[in-house]
Amino acid sequence: MFIGLDLGTSGLKAVLMTPDQRVVAEANAPLKVSRPHAGWSEQAPSDWIAAAEHALDTLAARHSLKDVSGIGLSGQMHGAVLLDSSDQVLRPCILWNDTRSHAEAAAMDADPQFRRITGNIVFPGFTAPKLAWVALNEPQVFDRVAKVLLPKDYLRLWLTGEHVAEMSDAAGTSWLDTGARDWSDALLSATGLTRAQMPRLVEGSAVSGTLRPALASRWSMPGRTVVAGGGGDNAASAIGVGVVKAGDAFISLGTSGVLLAANDGYQPDPATAVHTFCHCLPARWHQMGVILAAADALEWFARLTGQSAAALTGNLGPLAAPNRPLFLPYLGGERTPHNDATVRGAFLGLEHATDTAAGARAILEGVTYAIRDSRDALAATGTRITDLIAIGGGSKSDYWLSALATALDTPINVPVAGDFGGAFGAARLGMMAATGAGEEIAHKPAIARIIQPDQSLVLAFDAGHARYKSAYTAIRSLS
Numbered sequence: 001m002f003i004g005l006d007l008g009t010s011g012l013k014a015v016l017m018t019p020d021q022r023v024v025a026e027a028n029a030p031l032k033v034s035r036p037h038a039g040w041s042e043q044a045p046s047d048w049i050a051a052a053e054h055a056l057d058t059l060a061a062r063h064s065l066k067d068v069s070g071i072g073l074s075g076q077m078h079g080a081v082l083l084d085s086s087d088q089v090l091r092p093c094i095l096w097n098d099t100r101s102h103a104e105a106a107a108m109d110a111d112p113q114f115r116r117i118t119g120n121i122v123f124p125g126f127t128a129p130k131l132a133w134v135a136l137n138e139p140q141v142f143d144r145v146a147k148v149l150l151p152k153d154y155l156r157l158w159l160t161g162e163h164v165a166e167m168s169d170a171a172g173t174s175w176l177d178t179g180a181r182d183w184s185d186a187l188l189s190a191t192g193l194t195r196a197q198m199p200r201l202v203e204g205s206a207v208s209g210t211l212r213p214a215l216a217s218r219w220s221m222p223g224r225t226v227v228a229g230g231g232g233d234n235a236a237s238a239i240g241v242g243v244v245k246a247g248d249a250f251i252s253l254g255t256s257g258v259l260l261a262a263n264d265g266y267q268p269d270p271a272t273a274v275h276t277f278c279h280c281l282p283a284r285w286h287q288m289g290v291i292l293a294a295a296d297a298l299e300w301f302a303r304l305t306g307q308s309a310a311a312l313t314g315n316l317g318p319l320a321a322p323n324r325p326l327f328l329p330y331l332g333g334e335r336t337p338h339n340d341a342t343v344r345g346a347f348l349g350l351e352h353a354t355d356t357a358a359g360a361r362a363i364l365e366g367v368t369y370a371i372r373d374s375r376d377a378l379a380a381t382g383t384r385i386t387d388l389i390a391i392g393g394g395s396k397s398d399y400w401l402s403a404l405a406t407a408l409d410t411p412i413n414v415p416v417a418g419d420f421g422g423a424f425g426a427a428r429l430g431m432m433a434a435t436g437a438g439e440e441i442a443h444k445p446a447i448a449r450i451i452q453p454d455q456s457l458v459l460a461f462d463a464g465h466a467r468y469k470s471a472y473t474a475i476r477s478l479s
Helices: 045-062 102-109 112-118 127-137 151-160 185-190 213-218 233-240 295-305 309-314 356-380 400-406 422-435 458-476
Strands: 001-006 011-017 025-028 070-075 081-083 147-149 164-166 200-202 207-210 226-228 248-253 257-263 274-277 287-290 326-328 346-348 386-389 410-417 446-450
Touching: 001 045, 001 127, 001 151, 001 233, 001 422, 011 045, 011 422, 025 207, 025 226, 025 248, 045 147, 045 151, 070 147, 070 151, 070 185, 081 151, 102 112, 102 127, 112 185, 127 287, 147 151, 151 164, 151 207, 164 207, 185 386, 226 422, 233 287, 233 422, 287 356, 295 309, 295 326, 295 356, 309 356, 326 356, 326 458, 356 400, 356 458, 386 400, 400 446, 400 458
Parallel strands: 001 070, 070 226, 164 200, 248 386, 386 410
Antiparallel strands: 001 011, 011 025, 081 147, 207 226, 248 257, 257 287, 274 287, 326 346, 410 446
């Protein structure tokens, strides 16, 4: 048996998986985010431990854990957990969606060695600029930092007593030589840190440590239960849906939107604002285009109109040509391809005939065009997508998937019902670490149906995307 733990921002999820990869039990524990100042986003690492204890207690109450041989970890990326020499937390964790370090990120990004070594823009949400902010604003904290851990790796410390990170999560810190899969001493030095303050690195499918005896006893697990390296949330989700080889990709239509493609080699292009990270399998990388508001944009419109998202999308009928209203989904800025934290969203082309249904279609089309931007940015690096899977809550809308398939001119596979997210991918990584299995166990889910592009509308969506790109240029100065 194998356990996957996925530490999200709003909650922690645990799943129990059998050797034939059936999920036989799951548990969830909610988490809260603290926002003490504008642009700040923090959590107490002790809350993660409490959530993990609750989730594992729940699993143990629902199913025997005596045969668990491997645990995998997945989690929110980029967070900064600062520990002193006794492994005591020095301050609340600064999360991925915290923007206080935008000035520090810009200063680092102006230093050419960061993009050259990491293969990525230094985004404000990444870990290194957070430490630079702490050094400037909380020097008494910075001076006591003995170890910097990412969120899921703090869970690992609790589970195993080991300071360990893995490649996919470490690639989002701005300290990793992403091609060499190792910490960069030059980048650490540039931020006033040393390798001694970093956790040791393992691959996501490798053993990072064993479960502490007290915890094994608490849940009646074997004494040699191993904990895998695991993966950042999107990389672990890729393992969950079998996106492991070049040409494989998934679209995630959650609160944010992600287009992730696996790569057999390292092919960064920071100027595109594409994230080029290590995958959580050896000698594999992945690229991501990230948009900050996907289903979140639809939820915003639902609140505005007093309807549910399901009601807004449920009666749109078959896919139609893009209508006159145009929506730009930059409600909180945008990452790919603009790296623009200050741009804001807009409705354009409103007229007397614009009704709620037209507004809903414009929302779906705007997010679709944003994902098309990401696809084009990935393509500029040489990445080609041949097999595309849709996951996330937004994938329940056939209208949205039809728009995406048509705008990308690529068929989209829709899995059978099931959860193939970070917790399931983490459980697969736990299985790899415990058994020595490789990527062959990360097979794709059964496909319920394939959404084909509407060839009669491909050119109309091409024109709509061109109009969308022009609109970004037009509103940029107004934001």
